[in-house]
Amino acid sequence: MQSFVQFLIIGLGAGATYALFAQGAVLIYRGSGLVNFAQGAIGTFAAYIAFADLKDKQGWGTVPAVIVAVIAAGIVSFAFQAIVLRALRRAAALVRVIATIGLLGLLQAVVLKRYGASNEPVESYLPHSVWTLGSITIQEERVYLVVITVVVTAGLWAWTRYTRIGLAISASAQNERAVQTLGWSPDRLAALTWTLGGMLGGLAAVLAAPLTGLSATTFTIVVTVAGLGAALLGAFQSFPLTLLGGLIIGVGEAMATLYGNDIQKWLHQDLITGLSRMPAFLVIFLVVVVRGRGLPLRSHVAVRLPRLGSGQISMRAVLLASGLALLVLLLVLNDDWASAIYISLATGVMVLSIVVLTGYAGQISLAQWALAGIGALIAGRFVHAGLGVEISILLGVLLTIPVGLIFAIPALRTRGVNLAVVTLGLGFIVSEVVFANPNYLGGKLDGGTRIGFVKLFGFKVDAFNHPHAWAIVSLVAFVLLGLLVANLRRSRTGRRLIAVRTNERAAASLGISVFGVKLYAFAVSAGLAAVAGILVGFKGQIINYNDFNLFASINSLGYAVIGGIGYVLGAVFGAPNAVGGLGTKVIEDWLHLKNFWDLIIGSVLLFVILIAYQNGIADLVTRDRSVWERLHLVKRKPERQPLPPAEVEPVAGASLSVQGVRVRFGSVVAVDDVSLEVHPGEVVGLIGPNGAGKTTLIDAVTGFVPVAEGAIELDGQRIDRKNATQRARLGLRRSFQSLELFEDISVEENIRAGSDLRASRMSWVTDLFWPGTHELTPTAVTAVREFNLEQHLDETPEELPYGRRRLVGIARTVASGPSIVMLDEPAAGLDENETGELARLIRRLADERRMGVLLVEHDVNLVMSTCDRVVVIDFGRVIASGTPAQVRDDQAVRDAYLGHADEVGADEVGADEIEEVTP
């Protein structure tokens, strides 16, 4: 028991440090909606200024040195926000996160350059007596640390809860425009939070430095491993919960240290590594599982990602570039340059995996090099066991794919920044538990997996004795895999990935399996990462697992963004920035700058590219196609041919029956015992005042929110236990009030995403090799024609006026010829003529195509003129149903819209509408 209490106390001290670092990150997130990966590096910078510069070198006292250092941390943080982040205000969130990674790299490099890698102890300056209670030891310094953290937490909580500026900061992260209308400048608020957040990072570091010593990397690890976990527990919003998260992680680590040997015995293992890292990861993982959702809520704001390439390939250009690279490699470059080439190419393969996972599918993973290491480990163990290298590599790649599926599990419950944090933890835990355990690596004393010098097909190709040969192997792998990734972009499968990247709810509504797509993206990217891992791991006689660390994963995401994360060419332009790659070689050999200058210049380059070209270099290079056409490297784009004639065919009719459906959100009943039916060829209107539960009912019927009670049948088949994708595939489709279009791709691809015929399961694989050219289906062609979108097919939705965008949304919904269509406020934002045209189109869907249409609309004229029957709900309950005329005359409807006579005047909005209805 005494041991338990002792380690509990130790854990609280460590946890307070984690929490203090995390609070700065939470404050910054609340003010700017951005996770600051540089929080630890800002702290490191401050600690070195305080103790290495001001105190040791300049002879300052501790207190002024610490105060100035904390202020310096605030200034660095402020400068970063003012110079870099303001320029990236409209950039994708991922781009801004990458900028913070650039700041991390820059500060770390500056610290290493100025102070060196050797670590220095720091004298304790807080009172540091040791108190003894029985056999329990309490260190006064840790008590102060806990107290300071609690006070800081309480102060932040009170400040953001009870002061106007604190409330404005929180609101700013949610909605900048709203805050602007209240007279606050979002830029200034962000600057304030970044400054204070940076100062908190500095404060945490100068307080923790006597416990850790001065080290260039310690605080970065603290923040990325434990700090972000604590912040995640607080949802990057709650300071008290963040404190709790930090303490749980700290105590968990201490307990893992205390009971580590017992746990090993209990599990009958002679060695388990990374036990002390488990608590942080488990906290992160549990938070994601408990709080996560399979599909985002209606309120979820999709994170915009950088622009996508087309995936079009010019084989002429590929062959020319590959041949040229080969010639230069063989005839011009020496061994060192060949090494830089293979490092860049291996990183390039890794960037390709990121292009698939993040660029195409929108899933941010910071564990890609961990997967790469798994690939190298599996292949290496087979080689170690005596299997041939070629077959071992194949097995390594194939067996890494299921591991990739395990890595995908968090993605099934979360997305965006949370996914980044949880994958970061996952990658770190793999490094600690797998790569640090010699029992798994195959050699107790080697520290890695011994594979000997590699021969492929009888040729000696190991990188250290034959760097040119390994560079050729890497080049071949890179080119072939690049072609696969380009194929994927152009294929049906690629469209599914992009649909999920852009909008998971919309994708699910079109019958695209969001889970399936995410699993697939992780699987393909795991295979690609495994190849990268083998290219790195098989360089020498022993696989060195230090290459597969979490910072490599973070950096590679940065390379992908620099190059162009949505482009295959992004790998070509991003990968040379890899440490030891071509960029390093140029800086060292041509500019004669060594010792961390490559890191500093790399960070600078990252900022410049992010500010100037947020979609990456590949986007810049490919923007003007005519240049490449003039160089005869790509063919002239063919003129678009008119769409083929298409017969309007009726759909397979099916009736929708909703019986006694009830939807609850906690204690709130949003939909209460609603029943309605929609038959083929019928338009049913669903109306009701704002907040009546109309959209919630659509969400429930289409599978976006769970039904608490009641039954939903489609053509006599119960569907209420099926998910949204399955319901859509059965012919039940919907549009969205907020459009939810796939903004990154053309109108044609939007329509295709809605109309792609269900392909065989093998298409997940075959699309990588034969993407095919798929014509629009006759039903889709009909939808394009009916909604008059033919001339807009090559444009992206964001290039269209609002009315057209609405029509794209509806056309996409009906493009596959569903039996039942649920249209959620399709006329919102349309002018009178457009609304009239829409009414005609809706009727045609029912009359000519025999679709059943459920129309939710506030434009009562449209409803009454278009619908065969109307259902009215208020406060989640059906208050009337019948023909438009019946509904118009219903007193309950009048009361719901107008209020009772004693409550509301008769001239309120809506009164005229009801009166004017002509059935």
Place this chain on the structure above:
Amino acid sequence: MSKRRGRLLALMVALALVAAACGGSDDNKKEGDGGSKSKVSTEKIDYKSIGLWDDGPCDASKPPLKVGLMTVFESPVLSLKDQATALEVSAKAFNKRGGANGSCVQVTTCDDGGNTDQAVSCVRKIDNAGVMATINDQGTAGQAEVSAAMAKAKIPRVASNVTQDDWGDPNAYPMDASGTGVTFLLPQGLVEQGSKKIGLIRVDLAAASAMKGLLADAYKGKAQIVYDTPVPGGTTDYTQFILGAQQAGSDGVELALGDNEAVQVVKAGQQLSTKMLIGSSLGTFSHKDVEDLGDFSKQMVFMWSYPPATVDLPVYKALRQDLASTGEEDLQPENLKASPMRSWIGLYALLKMIRDAKMKSFTREGLSKMLNDAKDVPMLDIFGGEDWTPSMDHPGIYKRAGTNTWGIYRWDANAKAPDGLKGNFVAKGKVSFDKTLCGTIFGAPKAQC
């Protein structure tokens, strides 16, 4: 000017300031914040009387003896640049006294950056520079590759720091079992100082994870390894390791850690006033580090194959004077650790062999042959009276370790120290590497001991 250009300009200005902040890395050496400071004697040394020589300055017109050293100078976690600096300084000093039979010693150094690709690139650089032998090279990544590449280039590695990847390399001529060897010997030092239950506080690396099992087997019957914990990166509280070891019943702990972590663990032990003995390598702690610990330094047990620089050994007068002569802070006696000392000792040994062999022209093959033929190179009491046979090939996995004797040292605050320093390390015993590890996985089979 557009806003974006303005931002870029501002960014450039900010980065120019960053570049300025990066400057001055050479003049920020930490001033001592406590402890005694040495004043190295500049009195003329009678080199002959201490086993060295002074033939006057080397002849720059003669073809030089090119030696090299590669290790990690700069990486985010480690810097061993002082080894390279020490070799350069040593070469300068020996050149003043005749160099290599009159030829000057020329040094090429290379930073392996702590990664395998750069390490192999260093071998190429050293090869291309015409280096004939390396001295005190210390790989921190890709040792197997470096070892193979050096062998392929036929560059002998004198006084190299061997690891598990190259401890059988016939092209390597290590003087001892170096940094990895001390890890396996430290329990013996602790046992001889009274410990029976030993805790292991070690680096968080795969190769180190196996240590507990290996040491438990090796020390069966002498001591128990009752505790084993890695110190992960990002640790914020080191007291947990000391308390963990205490809870497990340890009466001594072995620190198998990098410098910073080791110092932090010792500080934690000091704060907790632990009664456990703390065993560490002399590669980690300098005179100043230990003096700064005050009374707690009594708890420390140190081991290394050669004595610390401040021990009263005649030849160390020259070593201290040579290394301190450039004013490099890290090479002053109070800061000098075991690793840079090996640069001086290795160069001495190579030059001694060249001198004894009367070698006037230098080739890799010639030097390799000389190293293979050399026996009992006089080591001037540096290795406890033992001389060095470079081409040692004895049983056990440390086949090439050329000497066998290791010393145990404790701190005595009242012991006499040279150059005005206060307190000193005191030898407490010698340990035979071969005998201690006989019959274990590291040593020779019992029948051959």
